Amino acid sequence: MTAVDAVTAAGIEHRVVRHGPVGSVAEAAAAQGVEVRDLVKTLVVRRSADDYLFVLVPGDRQISWPKLRALLGVSRLSMPDAATAKEATGYERGTITPFGSARPWPVIADERVRGRTISLGAGERGVALQVPADAAVSALGGTYADVTDPEVSRRR
Known part of the structure; x- marks a missing residue:
């Protein structure tokens, strides 16, 4: 299922929304006509061997590993490599979405997307799904939590 x-x-x-190739979150947001914070990255996080979850992160933020570990009650989390993420979800990095994933992993959405219309990957490059966050999180059996920090600029 797509x-x-x-x-x-x-x-x-x-x-x-079919927007074509983009090189960054900011470019993707501009191409879709949405604010960067409403372009939501779906990140695959590994808890243990063959145990993953999806974390929905606003485009202007990044995962807070300490917050996520505390929420899940674990001392260690990691992000799988691209091949493992594809195996776990059926999607390539940059297209990953919880919808239609190869397995229905748990979903945690950052609380800042609550009540907003968000743009998620649609499983293929250059395509996005704009959905009401609350309806999407509910349909996925997900939960909201404070699991991010402001994005830190990587430029020097």
């Missing part, structure tokens, strides 16, 4: 099929089957109001 991501678009999964969102449709869940009965979630959505808009498919």
Whole structure:
């Protein structure tokens, strides 16, 4: 099942946006006509062997590993390499979405997306799904939590 099929089957109001190639979160937000904070990155996090979860992170923020570890009650988390992430989800990095994933991993959405319309990956390059965050998180059986920090600029 594709991501678009999964969102449709869940009965979630959505808009498919075909925006073509982009090189950054800011470019993707501009191409879709949304604010960077509403472009939500779906990150795959490994708790242990064959145990993953999706973390939905606003485009202007990054995962706070201490907050996420405390929430999950674990001392160690990691991000899988690209091949392992594809195996776990069925999607390539940059296209990952919880909708239509190869396995229905748990979903944690940063609380800052609550009540907003967000743009998620749609399982293929240059395509996004704009959905109401609350409907999406509910349909995925997800939870909201404070699991991010402001994005730190990597420029020097």
